[in-house]
Amino acid sequence: GGEPLDIEEAVALAIQNGLDVEVERYGPLIAEASALAAWGAYDPTLSADARYEIPKSPNTFALNPAAQNRDRVVGGGVGISQMIPYVGASIDARFDSSSRATRSQLESLDSRYDSAFFVSARIPLLRNLVWNSAWTNVKLAGLQSESAELQFRQSVMDIVQRTANRYWGLVAS
16 A cells, blocks of 8 residues: 555656665766866966075185175065966966175175066977876866766666666556
8 A cells, every 4th residue: 555656756756765876966076076176287386485594604805814704695486387278388487586685894785686587488399298197187087077977867867767667567567
């Protein structure tokens, strides 16, 4: 005894309670997350550094050989790097700045300030020009995402087919 089921209810229950479908359901989500993560190789990279130093150098002035010159150098820089998809090229931009104050018994100088801005680009001519490792990972992750989606659909269709075969087998018997 129990209530009679029609085929739609039997298939719905089989899909809802089927462990293999439940496991396969997460495959496309995981593969899509991996595909998005592969694009992370093309995220811009920010870098920064700071410098503080006090170099001492002996005085070369013959009248006062015991005196030392002391400089104070304060500086740093910030930069950004970006890889360009498909071609394997990269672009870098960096700004550096520093100040140097000299303390000497013989000369009195104000602080000196230096700054520079650099832009560079790299394009590989032979190796990694088109199919570099980052781009290959992006393409492979996309294919794996599509494959996981097809695998999930196949798993659902298999359980529908098995359920329908068993349902009609019970009806026939």
